[in-house]
Structures are given as structure tokens and as C-alpha cells.
Amino acid sequence: DAGVTQSPTHLIKTRGQQVTLRCSPKSGHDTVSWYQQALGQGPQFIFQYYEEEERQRGNFPDRFSGHQFPNYSSELNVNALLLGDSALYLCASSFRVSSGGGGLAKNIQYFGAGTRLSVL
């Protein structure tokens, strides 16, 4: 059973360019969240997609946009790249069952290994 997969693993762009990152959720999961992890920092929530719609959004500018496809996979797009956008971008997937109870494997978000974006 494949976990959360992200592509590409590494990416180098220049300022002003646009980038698209991709995420395939864990089998059976229908919800995808994206996080930005700057060097030496904890992950910061960008947004979450469920049923192909953005359901929650963190404090990120409109340059950050996303999409979820019918097969639950997702893309993160960043326009007009800035040097400060250099970071590890993490995708997390989950399944929207009712919360409460269950073991460690239930009601949690699983993370991919991330895409390392460098903006020069």
C-alpha cells in the first residue's frame, strides 16, 4: 500500500517563475492538505482540499493556489516566485471519517516526504 507520494522531490526555479507541485494521497484517503516548512521551522498550513474544493486556508497570499482532482490527487501552484518561497512543501492526506476513538492509524493525517523548492 503506497503512502503519500509527492513529485518532484527537488526543484530549482528563479524569481518570478511559476511552479506546480503534485501529491497523490494514501490509498483510500480523500482529503489533502499542503504545508510549507521553511528551513529550521515547523510546517505552516497552506490549505486543505476535500471534494475538489478548498475547505480551509492558512495565512498565505493568493499566489498560492491549488486543485484537487476526481481521483483525490492534488496540485499546489505558486505564481511569481519569491526567494522566501524556498522551502520544503509537504502534502498530508487523510480520510474524513467521524472523529473519536480508534487506534493510532485512524483519524490522522499522513505526510509525504515533500518537495524541496529552491528559488534563486
Add this chain to the structure above:
Amino acid sequence: GDSVTQMEGPVTLSEEAFLTINCTYTATGYPSLFWYVQYPGEGLQLLLKATKADDKGSNKGFEATYRKETTSFHLEKGSVQVSDSAVYFCARADRGSTLGRLYFGRGTQLTVWP
């Protein structure tokens, strides 16, 4: 202010030493709390969680107890191993959910020497 605050690292211990990594949170109500671990070059892995006050999460010898009085969720392990070397993140969820937005601390780097 910060939603989740963890003790700053790096933390360096000898094998079999006792580990404590402090974590406190600010939130309305009683959100679910988590510890995630990140090994070099990998994504985050859930280590343990607690969904209500006084719950104790445990996994792989690690434990953390949800203390509502002190709004804390400190991570402990009685005897660390070299393989525990990683970055540890404390996180909280939005109140009432474990599947929505997560708020992470800055992470604590742990290095265990043989």
C-alpha cells in the same frame, strides 16, 4: 502569539539517557495534540496523539500526557537509542477535529550518541 511552543534544541544525549522535550500550546477549548517525528530526508511521521484532557499517548517507548491545567504535552522516553535521532514536532489541531489544520511548533533536533 505562537500557537505551539516547544523547547529549543538541539538536544544531545547519550544512549539510554532519559528524554524530555517540553511543549505548551495556546488554544480555545481542548484541541487534539500530537507529536510528529521527522527523520533526515523524510516527511513527518505521527509518533503519538491525545484527543482529550488527561489522555496519555504512547508509542515506541515514547509517552506524552495531555495536561489541560498547564496546557502542556511534554514528550518523554525513559531510555533513548541512537535510532531516535531525529527532529520532533509538537502540534495541535483545531478544536473538535483531528483532520483539519495542524499548528506545529518549531521542532526540536535530538541527537543520541552511542
